[in-house]
Amino acid sequence: MDEVISFDKSLQTRLEEYNKVFCDVGPLPFSKLQKEWAYYLEFTLDPNGWQAIWKIPRVKCEELNIPFPSIVLVYVLKVNYEELIGLVRILAVQEDIHLADKHYVPLSQLWPTRRQDKTIALNMNSTANTLDMLRFFYIHLVMPWDEDDDTIDWRGTHLITRLRLYYDLKNGKIPKAMAEHIYALLNEARRLNSKRRILKSSCEELDIDDIDNGFSNKELEMLVEINVRLIEIQNEIQLLENEMFRNVIVKREQSVEITVDRSKDGPAIWLIFKEGLVKDYMAFLKLVEGLYPDKPVTFATDFMSKLEMANLDDVILLSEGQHKIRDRSAILDNFNIKGIGNRDSIQVMSFVDDVTMDCVGNYVILENITLNCKRSQCGILVRKGSVTLKNCRIIGDEESSTRQGILVLKGAELKVVDCEITGFAMSILGNTGSTIKIENSVISGSNYGVKLFDKCQLELRNTRINKCRQFGVLLETNQHYDSELIVGDFKILKRVPHIICESVNGDDNELGDVKIRRDTLKAKDDLFDNPDLDPTILESSDEEMETSLNNTVLEVAHF
CATH class of the missing domain: 1.10.287 (Helix Hairpins)
Structure with missing residues (x-):
């Protein structure tokens, strides 16, 4: 992806910036915020002619039936200041994404590129800074309930307190x-x-x-x-x-x-058994006794409730049956969660729309469970530390174009051993700087089995990746490789420095086992050499789009 302009600002800097946006006004209710932003943008944001990366949000990707994450290079034709949106023309897309030529896009989703057409007079520092201010404001300072009460002075009540809360969290x-x-x-x-x-x-x-x-x-x-x-x-x-x-x-x-740290002699062992006959209890306890013959244990009936109350390093043992993750994500911090019995009969059922399990600790171990994530956008999010899956089965909905099985962020590590992962748009996604190790596992029935970015360390051993609707493994890179390495079987992975590939096979991957895709999103040096990109030309279709504006911006100012 072409380098974008980004900022890292202090609390005081942001406070001064927002005071400039909302200066010379009295009490400012929530309903007036967008109008004040419109006034400010008219003086600080270039009205057209600049290029940006459009980071398409997950909901929009689902609507367009394209993978998430998806980013495209766009050229801004026109800014509608009142609605905080821009009319953009697509300049470049990832090659397996097909989009209409023009879109109305919330300005907060646009990230200006450092590289611009030098023949167009632009003030990109001001434009990029203004968009950063707008994006930060609506993501971190505006709350969902603000629109419900328009009687208070929003600026006087919330601006400084929410800035301080954000920076206390960050620091x-x-x-x-x-x-x-x-x-x-x-x-x-x-x-x-x-x-x-x-x-x-x-x-x-x-x-x-x-x-x-x-x-x-x-x-x-x-x-x-x-x-x-x-x-x-x-x-x-x-x-x-x-x-x-x-x-x-x-x-x-x-x-x-x-107090908890001083009082604990060691990790507690929790037995989650919802209900059953006496013989079922006895059989469960017999299996537990084989694992922890001399350890004290405690019974509980609800997995999610116990997860929220457990201390670091506790061990949670699940009986056969269905264990529900209900309204919100399960936050996992230094836990060992293990199913006792038949893996396929130990169902952790997610009713969460976004992330089923959010791993934030130094380690998390999941063993011998079936994780049903058909309703969730992401099954497991590995934010930091090391997450190990042993003999687990992770199931997606087999239909969505955006849902991910496991997402590994920069600096985090994922180990997958003896597991089955099936039914996602992307079974495993590794960001730059992450580490993924997969051994003796099966990945199938996804659009992509494994997708990774440059400098994601990948180890694949004795693993089968098959029946993917596109590719078994997709590598997004800025590196130059020989043409014969672009698409092929799993053997070409051995020639990629940060990938170890041993005894990996698969079949029925519709477009191929492996694809190495170079970044094609490069800003244009001269837009005027292509008549289709000439910003001075206004087509009739632009005016037609203007008439349907109100039907295309329902999500503006809600992030």
């Missing part, structure tokens, strides 16, 4: 466990708000008789449940936004952590 002033809880609450709130907007649209079409019938409509009842949960999250977050209250809560959390 580690808030304990790790508490910070992860806050992030989980915010992610849940944004996800619920997206659902709420969809349900509101549906419920507006109800007859008054339907409402009077006492929640006869399931969508209306679900809308009420979402509103209740959002109010609960709002109350907790608003308490944490208050710096004095937050400091008291942080001190209390730190004292609890110290």
